[in-house]
Amino acid sequence: EAGVAQSPRYKIIEKRQSVAFWCNPISGHATLYWYQQILGQGPKLLIQFQNNGVVDDSQLPKDRFSAERLKGVDSTLKIQPAKLEDSAVYLCASRPLTGKNGYTFGSGTRLTVV
C-alpha cells in the first residue's frame, strides 16, 4: 500500500511571498488532515476534510491560510502571504472513514520563511 505522498519536501521563501503544498492521501482514505509542526513542538491540527468537505478548520489562520480538497482526493494547502512564524513542517495525514485510528502521516514539507 502506497503511503501518503507530499510535495515539495523542502521550500524556502521570503516573507510576504506565497507558497503551496500538495498532498496525495492513501487511496480510499476519506479523511485528510493538515497539521503544522513548529520546531520542538508536537503537530497541531490546521484543517480536517472528510471527502471534499471541511470538518474542522477552527485552528486555520484563515486570513492567510487556505486549503482545498477537490474531488475528495488530493489536497493543497496555501499560505499567502507568508510570515516568519509560518516556518514549520506541514504534515498531511489520512485515514479511512471507519476504524479506530488508522492515521498515516506523510513525510511532510519543511517550510522556511526568511
Added chain:
Amino acid sequence: GQQLNQSPQSMFIQEGEDVSMNCTSSSIFNTWLWYKQEPGEGPVLLIALYKAGELTSNGRLTAQFGITRKDSFLNISASIPSDVGIYFCAGSNYGGATNKLIFGTGTLLAVQP
C-alpha cells in the same frame, strides 16, 4: 490550540537501559496513542490504547492508558541505538465530530551505544 504535557523533555541514556515517559492532559480522552518521529519523517504509530487502565505491549514497548483517562505512560525496555527519535503521545476522542489528534510536546530520546 491545546497541547498535552509530556515529560521528560529529553533523555540521554546508555544502550540497554530502560526508559519511561509520560503524558498528561487537562481533559479526558477515550483513545491514547504513542508515536515515534525520526528526522525528516512524519510520526509513525507505535501503540494505540482504547480503554482506561489498558496495558498494551509492542515488542520492547509497553504503554498504559491511565485510569483517570487524563494520562498515559510509555516504557521502552533494553533500549537500542535505533530507538533514537522523538516520542509523542496523542489523545483523541474516537467517535467524536473530528477524531482529531491532540499531540504532546514530545520526548527526545538519545541512546549511546
